[in-house]
Amino acid sequence: MHFHYIYNILLNVFGNIYTLFLVIIKSPISDISDKLGPNDLPYKIPIHPNLVHLTIGLFAIGIAFDIAGAFYPFEKRIFRFLAFPVTRVGFHDVGWYNVLAASFITFFTVASGFFEMLLAVPIPEVKSILGQNAISTMLWHAVGGVAILLVMISMTIWRGYQRFVFRKDYGRQVSWSYIFLGSVILLIMGLHGSLGAWLASDFGVHITADQLLVRGEDLNQIFQ
């Protein structure tokens, strides 16, 4: 009985200390908040979502052209019928150079993504369609992004070896396993990209209008 009483006092004291620290320890972003705009960035338009166009577009179409190159014997009659002169080598060239370019640009996509995520202030108490909160979505998107970069680089090195070494003398420049894995990666990329899209559309990260609305400001006056 007596013991229980002391325990309650201790709990109360430590609980108060804890809430005190919650007040004192603020987000590190607050140190530079005077340099940031209403979208929590030092510039108006985030960079990462723009570089993502290049990463996804180049990688997806690269894989698509390798698939087109792999099934070339079935397609060539159609292309002849359409009077559209193409070559199998041409398709595989697109497959190789697009994936190469995607890998190069994705370092910048990931770097800008991390910069902008460190400055992200998502709208609190929101859940995505998957039932995730903002921080879970951000962590999955961040770790997933680095993982996908690693996978893309590995795929590009593999693609290069197939082009210049393993399948140098073959008409079909890629193995079926490369095509299969590439397609699986595209599906994962779709889900991964959706997480990123929800950070904007649901959690309002780096969107000027959303951030101002949550702060209760009058958009009609700001945007006239």
Added chain:
Amino acid sequence: MIQATLSYVVTGLSELYPIISSLLPPLNEKNLPWIDVIHPIVVHFVIAMALGAVVFDFIGIIFKKPNLFEVSFLNLIVATIAIFIAIVFGQIEAGLSNPYGVSRDVLNYHSTIGWSLAGVLSIISGWRYVSRQTNPQVLSKGFVFVDIVLAVLVCTQVYLGDMLVWIYGLHTVPVVEAVREGIL
């Protein structure tokens, strides 16, 4: 007589309206009949392929790798197909976006340049197809200029689209909510 026919047609149509609208999925909290905006996804393939084609043209010229001109050409074909799909979804989603204030003007510019870009890309791809018929290994010097114009147009268009999303937040939950509450 005419008036009677007209009123008959109008009441007939108005009775049809709930049936037609029930065929479309209900609008969600982003004011969309589908989960997420589709236009920004389709647009990946226009932006990446058009800018990629420009970069591959320049690398092909500088490092004398003529097979890159074929890579550019095929990427341009993909961009041209993708832009028409992007316009279809862009028009549907623009129609549901409830633009407010200055974003109305931005959306108008974005639509105008978008439609123009479809024409520009089609002409460039067609021109490329013709010039490629004689010798795919040679790229006429004029294309350097065309490439620069294309890159500038695409970048302008991307910037305007970015403004609609990242400044005005069209089709994002808080903005749709504000519009439905009558604040915006």
